[in-house]
Amino acid sequence: MTAGQLTSRPAPVAPARLPFVVYVLAVGTFLMLTTEFVVAGLLPEIAGDLGVGVGRAGLLITVFAVGMIVGAPAMALLTRRVPRRVTLMAALAVFAAGHVVVALGSSFPLLLGARFVTAWATGAFWAVASVVATRAAGPAASSRALGLVGAGGMLANVVGVPLGAFAGQLSGWRGPFWALAALALAAIPLIARHVRREQEDQQPVPLRTELAAVRSRRLWLVLAACATTTGGVLSVYSYVSPLLTDRAGIAAGLVPLVLVGFGAGSLVGTVVGGRLGDAHPHATTVVVAAVTTLVLLALCLLSGRAVPAVALVGLLGLVGLSANPVLSALAVRSAGVAPTLGVAMSVSAYNLGTAVGSGTAGATLGTGLGAVGPVVVGTAVAALTLVPTTALALAGRRRSPGPALSPARAPG
Template sequence: MTAAHLTRPAGPAAATAGPVTGGGAPPRLPFVVYVLAAGTFLMLTTEFVVAGLLPEIAGDLQVSVARAGLLITVFAAGMIVGAPTMALLTRRVPRRVTLMTALAVFAVGHVVVALGDSFPLLLAARFGTAWATGAFWSVASVAATRAAGPGASARALGLVGAGGMLANVVGVPLGAFAGQLSGWRGPFWALAALALAAVPLIARHVPRAGDDQQSVSLRSELGAMRSGRLWLVLAACAATTGGVLSAYSYVSPLLTDRAGIAPGWVPLVLVGFGVGSLIGTIVGGRLGDVRPHATTIAVAASTTAVLLAICVLSAHPVPTVLLVVLLGLIGLSANPVLSALAVRFAGVAPTLGVAMSVSAYNLGTAVGSGVAGRALDSGLGATGPAVVGTILAALTLIPTIAIALLQRRSPSGGRP
């Protein structure tokens, strides 16, 4: 099965989309892709904004900061379970309806958090919000590839992913700042309002034409999950994200305790990482439309080299800062390519394929950060998480190289 069968344009703007060639400019992405990117900006902002509000939440609810951190953990767990589950539950629901409903549930969940005084209630609301986020992310990814067409699917996913990366650059810092001014509940009210404002945008710009889901049986969709290439992609998703975020999650002690950087400079370094991630995701999507397998292998190898350099040079502040920014630029740049490959290799179940990739990203983050936390408390000290990240990034080479070899042997010659 070729990519054309899986990324059929959904509207007139996408009908002219073709493969990117060396002799002309890439086709313009339809406006709906930018709308979907704005939605993922909201989704990723809510996932990470809690980290900047933990002391305020803990103090207000009279729990420890470590216990308040469960609001992050339960969201990740909800994404792991919720993304594929919602993909199956909404398989016969029109995509635009699923996107609008997910935004509405997202808004309700944030209102519950903003009003709630019970910590268990907040955990439940965060878990439910994560399910809505998983549904939106999965369906938005497929809607973006269908709108962009086969020649720009990875670029479209790069832009949708860039909306999430922009959350780290803009959304999370603004949320933390707003929380200081208005209390920790203020950002949740703002996110609820923005989600409701996005509903009519989805209704207007996600086309009705081709909106109905194909009548593919549940058995056929689950059968598509037997694809060995898909599971190799999922392994790469988990390993690459786990490698980068295991180091990034504990970059603050690396910068302060090991490199000797003043704590006041750490937020600026994190912004540099976020800006690098934003640029890298967009560029990676563009490269992935032309050379998908070369891109995934090169990113895995480069990320391994950068993390290894961090381990070696972490006692020197200037190189460490530059390497952290470089990690942001390179480390996650293959994610849109991997998501596009998940759509392709899932066959008749593209939404479920993307949902599985979302679960894999979150699983890699959860496992990688957990192991990195133990490494931080080991004899390796502040460099422990970077060591864990280096190993996981190196492991990414196994599935990416295997995918490239399998595709080279296929009749299509490895074209996506």
């Protein structure tokens, strides 16, 4: 850190209340995460209506994840000279159009294409919303702001996805897609009104400078932690149903209640993790990784007992993803003059970790490990998170203490 990067002003004090725009952005992420996972609860209806197998209909989930992996950084580069407010509004408009296509479409390839394009819009919204939230809240409350934005996504698992599945059973599977399109259009004027000019960049940064900024070693350590933390938790979450029914002996009708408990825990954990991360970012990421690994190890050992298994799944929801807003804030800071591209890469890392982790976990179901196989995989992947988070913590301790830095000026 050079002397020129420090300011003579005292470290900023976190505001008592976050700006209203952060809550508006949280509504947007609620819509984005609802559409990512609501398909899981509608697969039988979609498959029956389109005349495809349930396994093939599941490609609607896979193609969305792939679209998020490649779309988030691609859109960050394509929209780098576009005002952030315009990008957010355009992303919501494309999101709404994609859902209208799905709601009207009868061709399965057309639906796959619409989901892929919608995922690009989702990646663009998520990346830009993260940067706008950190700018609006200021460096002293950036993790708290991202915790609230992330909580909108977690609320999707608690409210959005179950409501979408229930509505799909009552009105047909196309109904939730119409609702999401309408809600996205209703959010556009809120973005237009509450995202202000001071949350924009002062001037565009040359592309070569942005690409140089994301070569930061610290950023790639953050990205590794993003991939392993979500990979570890969601590889277990993806296959928690057979674990609870086949291993713990829980009735299938009770599994949704356990999943709601996981989602509620994730919602609380994301908000609390964001608050802790502003004051102690590196300690938060290391402790969360360690505790998550211990919870998963305990689940490996106690998954045959119903009460401990249910309690541990709820605890996994509370702890497992609580460092995500801190990691997103670190991605913004570590990317220096390319904050949007940095957080877009973190979105890709989250989705890549989820895809690889859940894919590996699914392959273990046919082995001798059976239903406990995904938990074994999740434990190993979660333990790997300790490597990059510890390296980041040690690098942070070697830095000389000084006043807080603005996310856009933080060194890589």
